Structure formats: C-alpha cells, structure tokens
C-alpha cells in the first residue's frame with residue numbers, strides 16, 4: 001500500500017472512532033503537529049513576547065497593592081521570567097519540535113504561576129490574598145494557546161499551588177479562601193472546556209481536510225489514468241490512432257509556423273495475415289507488442305511519437321527533422337524488426353517477421369495540409385510493399401520514390 005493510501009486509511013479509521021481522547025495514532029499525530037508547526041510557532045512566539053511584557057507590567061499591581069514586594073517582584077519579572085521565556089522562545093524556534101513547543105507553553109505558564117506565588121509570599125499586607133486572582137489571568141492566557149492535555153496539567157499544577165498558598169498565606173482563610181479557590185476551579189474548568197472543544201474542532205477540521213485532499217488526489221490520479229488510457233493503444237501500449245492524429249496536427253502547425261521540416265514514417269508488418277493464420281492470433285498479438293517495442297526503441301528523440309494506427313500498421317511522427325535523418329531512422333526500424341528474429345512460419349520470403357516502411361518529409365508551406373504528408377508516406381509504403389516488402393521506400397520533396405531493400409544495399 002502506498003504512503004498516501006496508508007495515510008488516507010488512518011484518517012478514515014480515526015474519523016470512524018471519533019476523538020474522545022483528543023489524540024491520533026502516532027503517525028497521524030506527527031503529521032497533524034508538523035503541518036501546523038510553522039503557524040503555531042509564530043503565534044506562540046508572538047504570544048510569548050506579549051506574555052513577557054504583560055508579566056513585567058504586573059509590577060503596577062505590585063506597586064499599588066503590595067508595595068513591600070516591588071523590589072523583589074521587579075527583579076523576578078524582569079530578570080528571571082523575561083530572560084527565561086526569551087530563551088525558551090529561542091529554543092523552540094531553533095529546535096522546531098512540535099510536541100516540545102506544546103509543553104514549553106505550559107511550562108512558561110507554570111513558571112509564571114510559581115513566580116506570582118513567590119511574590120505573594122513576600123507580601124505582608126492583606127492585599128496579597130486579593131492578588132490571587134492574577135493566577136486566574138495566567139491560566140486563561142496560557143490556555144488560549146496551549147493544547148488540551150498540557151493545559152490540563154497547568155490547571156492541576158495551578159490548583160496545587162493555590163492549595164499550597166492556602167496553607168501558607170496568613171490571611172488566606174474562611175470564606176475568602178473558599179471563594180478564591182472556587183473561582184480558580186471554575187475558571188480552570190471553563191477554560192479547559194473551551195480548550196477541549198477548540199482542539200477537538202481543530203482536529204476534526206484537520207481530518208476532514210485530509211479526507212478531502214485524499215479524494216482530490218484520487219480523482220486527479222484517475223483523471224490522469226483515463227487521459228492516458230484514452231491516448232494509448234491497449235495492446236501495444238504505444239499511442240493510439242486518435243493521439244497520433246492530434247499529435248500530427250500539432251506538429252504540422254508547429255512546423256508550418258516555424259518553417260522547419262517534419263517527417264512521417266509508416267510501418268506495416270509483412271504478411272501478417274499469414275502470421276496469424278500460421279501461429280495463431282495470440283502469437284500475433286505478442287508479435288505486435290514486440291514490433292511496437294522495437295519501434296519505440298528506435299525513436300529516441302523526446303519530441304517523436306510512435307503510434308499504432310490499427311491492425312499491423314504503425315507510424316512514427318518526427319518533429320523538426322531533415323529527410324536524411326528520418327530515412328536513417330526508418331532504416332534502423334526495418335533492420336531492428338528483422339533483427340528481433342521473430343519466426344514467421346507463414347512467410348513466403350524471409351523466415352522471420354519483417355516490416356515494410358514508407359518515409360516522407362516536408363517543410364509545410366502556408367496552405368499545405370498534413371494529409372499531403374500522410375499520402376506521400378502512404379505512397380512510399382505502398383511502393384515498399386509492391387517492390388517485395390522488407391524494405392524502406394521514401395518520397396522526398398521532389399515527389400520521387402526511392403527504395404532501399406533489406407540490408408540497405410543500393411537504392412532504386
């Protein structure tokens with residue numbers, strides 16, 4: 001199974017199973033994280049820089065509510081949190097490891113919660129307790145960025161810190177303690193719920209996009225296959241008649257426009273009816289395939305086209321070629337087919353399969369039609385048959401047909 005097909009199958013299986021645990025099979029998870037890596041890294045870098053400024057800006061609250069902590073808070077905010085987050089951002093931009101990036105986000109959140117708790121522990125006034133709401137801001141801010149499972153870890157960590165503070169801060173008692181803890185609990189639960197649904201929707205959108213892509217790829221591939229089949233002869237796998245006609249029209253127009261010569265080489269297997277009668281139709285098919293392969297091997301230029309016109313008749317259309325070169329290719333074709341040595345038990349002349357070849361070339365003038373070139377090549381082929389087969393006859397621009405018998409010994 002191809003890599004694309006395996007991927008498409010995993011997508012379908014995951015869609016069928018649903019996403020209760022917000023995770024994909026390993027290979028799909030890697031692809032999911034990797035395809036969003038660039039945009040996510042940029043968003044996280046921007047949010048990280050904003051977080052450094054926000055956390056530093058909270059020194060205003062330090063100054064207003066717990067002035068005794070300002071010096072310590074300023075040092076923590078500017079000399080500890082800022083540099084550490086900046087180093088973290090540099091690391092995630094350098095390593096570009098998606099899962100690490102996801103966890104670095106919440107590590108930064110946990111770090112901010114811990115530093116805030118340390119600042120509050122320095123405060124002596126009653127306002128330290130009131131400032132616990134700042135932890136909620138950190139949770140919400142971090143969870144808007146983080147994926148669900150790391151965000152859940154942050155929620156649990158923050159609740160543990162809150163409970164730790166509950167037992168440490170002097171005024172953190174009674175209704176106030178219950179109220180702030182419940183507030184943090186509610187904020188965490190709602191934030192995580194939003195976080196869960198957002199990630200679930202993001203993952204579902206990814207799966208549906210992957211399915212859509214797989215369908216489009218399959219459609220594109222089958223279009224290409226159909227287009228190829230429509231142009232190809234099923235038995236010999238060279239171009240078919242329709243493709244040959246289109247190609248000839250294009251090559252003709254090109255030659256007419258640029259005033260360059262082009263050539264047609266018509267090839268017909270000799271005594272093929274007798275071959276079929278003697279060796280059977282199936283062997284006849286194999287013979288056609290062998291001849292088609294030999295023709296393809298003789299036409300080495302990318303711009304040439306070998307096609308089966310029907311029955312045992314083939315054509316080679318040659319683009320931008322002079323008469324002498326076309327003739328030499330035609331002679332190579334005749335010699336190559338004979339050299340295949342395919343036994344022809346029904347042949348009255350040579351005991352192997354041979355071909356007769358007609359060549360014509362022209363530099364099309366305005367107003368000329370491609371049919372003229374076909375007629376000339378056909379006439380040359382007819383002459384090759386008439387003169388005993390297994391030979392190449394060509395008609396030059398002067399309209400005179402000259403023939404080269406097998407082996408190329410002399411032209412008549």
Ligand SMILES: Nc1nc2c(ncn2[C@@H]2O[C@H](COP(=O)(O)OP(=O)(O)OP(=O)(O)O)[C@@H](O)[C@H]2O)c(=O)[nH]1
Nearest residue numbers: 268269270271272273274276281284285311312385
């Ligand atoms: N095996 C096979 N035979 C085919 C196919 N298409 C056409 N033929 C046969 O090719 C033979 C062509 O015979 P003719 O047109 O009389 O030509 P020929 O026997 O080669 O005689 P010359 O061309 O004069 O040498 C016929 O018997 C067709 O049945 C094919 O796809 N497979």
